[in-house]
Amino acid sequence: MIVEYIRYRVPGRGARLTEAYRRAAVHLAAAPECHDFEMTRCVDEPECYVVRLTWTSAEAHLSGFRTGPHFPPFLAEVREFVGDIEEMRHYEPVDIGSPVPSLYEWAGGAEAFERLFAAFYRRVPGDELLAPLFAGMDADHARHVAAWVGEVFGGPPVYSTGRGGHAHMVSKHLGRAITEEQRRRWVALLLDTADEVGLPDDPEFRSAFVAYLEWGTRLAVLFSRPGAKPALDEPMPAWGWGSVRPWRG
């Protein structure tokens, strides 16, 4: 990820700039290279505005977005303000640590995910909907899925360095034709197991956990469709707290 800051000074034209960006935002939102963006207005000097954009990389911004179909209509909306730009530069994130624990830490680290998936896959053979899908599962399957989820939730890169990362996970679902009924059962059984093994049950952790399960299982269904050709070169996903912070009350 790379952050771009564009600083404008627009005496008497703030409303026009805001309107222009409201229209331009449609083209930013449509561009896959743009992760998110926001506009802020200076409280001390109201004629100053900062637009902050997060790009997947500087190259994706300069070689992807700038040469792609979304740039011309975006530029058409904001061109009038190009001469008002005081700074337009890329910044890279600097690691200063974080007092907010990752989902991995909050859950209890590797041991918690291993306990969860070991208990889950002990229950799977007794489930009439799931058992046939997992009849030939690898003896270490639970450990591998625990490593995957642990890494996605901010743990060490065990799955990507030792088990083939995203491409390997996707390949394991290919052609399995997972049904919606099986997907729902997988989620329901995993949530029951989470309670059984004592995974944190605070609303904040569980909302992030369930969000990931919904996303991940729906992708698993898509990957598993007969004839599906999912992209294999995607990076490992990284899941965070979303809109809520860990509750410490």
Ligand code: HEM
């Ligand atoms: C968030 C959702 C999911 C995650 C994170 C996930 C993760 C994984 C991973 C990492 C593997 C490969 C393990 C290895 O390296 O050997 C795998 C394999 C597999 N997954 Fe999933 N999966 C998800 C959802 C599902 C669902 C909903 C189903 C079916 C209901 C499913 C069925 C399977 C099967 C059948 C395999 C192959 C097992 C074997 O024979 O070794 N997965 N999954």
